[in-house]
Amino acid sequence: MRYEFRVTGDVSPLMTEAFPELATEPVSRQTLFFGTVTDEAHLFGLLARFQNLGLKVEEMRRLPG
Numbered sequence: 724m725r726y727e728f729r730v731t732g733d734v735s736p737l738m739t740e741a742f743p744e745l746a747t748e749p750v751s752r753q754t755l756f757f758g759t760v761t762d763e764a765h766l767f768g769l770l771a772r773f774q775n776l777g778l779k780v781e782e783m784r785r786l787p788g
Contacts, residue, residue: 725786726766728756731779741776742769753781 728745734754739747745758760766773780 724760725758725788726760726769727782727784727786728769728773728780729782730754730756730773731781734778738776738778741772745769757786 729750730753732752732754733749734747739745739754739756742756745756748755748757760769770780770783
């Protein structure tokens with residue numbers, strides 16, 4: 724499954740390194756993280772990692788394909 728996470732603000736390159744399994748792309752006042760999520764445990768682990776780093780996930784969605 725592929726997912727996209729929209730995070731508030733510009734996330735620094737150092738912070739994006741905490742998500743080696745996800746690609747990133749800056750957009751207006753947000754940073755997109757996207758990539759393959761292997762299972763539900765991985766998904767909840769990613770969400771916990773965002774929270775532990777103080778990053779606010781504004782939107783999460785499953786991508787087609």
